[in-house]
Amino acid sequence: MLQKLTNFQQFLLAFGLAISLSAISLSANALEFRSIAPAKAILYDAPSLESDKLYIISGAYPVELIVNLNNWLKVRDASGSLSWVESKNLSSKRTVIVTAKTEIKAAEDPTAALVATVEKDVVLDLLENRQNGWLKVKHQGGITGFVPVGSVWGVN
Numbered sequence: 001m002l003q004k005l006t007n008f009q010q011f012l013l014a015f016g017l018a019i020s021l022s023a024i025s026l027s028a029n030a031l032e033f034r035s036i037a038p039a040k041a042i043l044y045d046a047p048s049l050e051s052d053k054l055y056i057i058s059g060a061y062p063v064e065l066i067v068n069l070n071n072w073l074k075v076r077d078a079s080g081s082l083s084w085v086e087s088k089n090l091s092s093k094r095t096v097i098v099t100a101k102t103e104i105k106a107a108e109d110p111t112a113a114l115v116a117t118v119e120k121d122v123v124l125d126l127l128e129n130r131q132n133g134w135l136k137v138k139h140q141g142g143i144t145g146f147v148p149v150g151s152v153w154g155v156n
Helices: 007-014
Strands: 033-036 040-044 053-058 062-069 072-076 082-086 095-098 102-105 114-118 123-129 134-138 144-148
Touching (some): 062 095, 114 144
Antiparallel strands (some): 040 053, 040 082, 072 082, 102 114, 134 144
């Protein structure tokens, strides 16, 4: 089976470096997001309990997976900070965080009825990515509706 080489693979071959096509991904990986499972989790500067503790992150906060190293995951938060967290502290439950004050609408339309207004840094459960620029979300208070994808972080 023939596979198209990426620019990076072509660069390596040009310099006589042996590579395995199975070891290097030939397609771009989609962003992968998870959320913090317990009420609080500690983020570290390295994949070890003996490393420096950077900060505590609240439950349900979304994080982007960067590196998977056995029981540790390197993650990026909404501010762009990188840190390590024990994999047991992550859930596959999807959440997003509001990046600027936004409105939750009753339908996928900017002119739809207003359901609620949410402030920056509020975490919402992601119910569905409609792939049309809108997300169906749920507030922890039970309110369900739609927000523009550009008003939150934590979704690809």
